[in-house]
Amino acid sequence: MNSVSSDISFPTTRAIxxxxxxxxxxxxxxxxxxxxxxxxxxxPDWVPFAPRVILVxxxxxxxxxxxxxxxxxxxxxxxxxxxxxxxxxxxxxxxxLGGIDIPxxxxxxxxxxxxxxxxxxxxxxxxxxxGVIDWPFSKLSKRSPD
Numbered sequence: 001m002n003s004v005s006s007d008i009s010f011p012t013t014r015a016i017x018x019x020x021x022x023x024x025x026x027x028x029x030x031x032x033x034x035x036x037x038x039x040x041x042x043x044p045d046w047v048p049f050a051p052r053v054i055l056v057x058x059x060x061x062x063x064x065x066x067x068x069x070x071x072x073x074x075x076x077x078x079x080x081x082x083x084x085x086x087x088x089x090x091x092x093x094x095x096x097l098g099g100i101d102i103p104x105x106x107x108x109x110x111x112x113x114x115x116x117x118x119x120x121x122x123x124x125x126x127x128x129x130x131g132v133i134d135w136p137f138s139k140l141s142k143r144s145p146d
Contacts, residue, residue: 010137017129018068021122025065025081032058038102042095060084068130078130082123089119 032039036054043050064084067077094100096112105111127133 014129014131017125018074021081021125021129022065022068025061025068029058029061029065032061039091041100041102042091042098044090044094057084057088068126074130075132078126078128078132081126081130082132085119085123085126089116092116092119 032054036051036058039054039057040050043054047053060080061084064077064081067073068081070077092112092115095102096109096116099107101107124133124135128135
């Protein structure tokens with residue numbers, strides 16, 4: 001692929017990725033607010049003030065999603081959502097290893113294995129679509145803000 005065609009499509013690709021990721025984070029945030037008891041089941045015991053943490057994380061997911069699609073806030077939103085994704089990973093491990101049933105989610109390893117493996121990909125996705133990183137596509141982009 002030549003650099004001209006990739007420079008034209010690179011900002012579009014990031015924009016599409018931003019909107020998809022923002023939609024996922026809005027859905028997650030709404031779920032935190034709508035059914036906090038289900039999230040409490042998978043919150044590690046060492047998390048202090050767990051009900052308040054569930055509320056705040058839901059609000060942060062929604063705010064992060066909105067900021068991700070807002071150009072002046074995009075970079076910081078990408079960083080914050082990537083950090084958030086890593087911070088909630090222990091809850092995914094507790095869910096997987098604890099045999100915790102949550103309505104509408106599979107409790108088998110066909111769900112948990114990809115979920116656990118994709119958590120770092122979601123963190124990368126947040127950084128990439130926010131323009132914080134270009135890896136592994138740095139040769140395709142000239143680091144121009146999009």
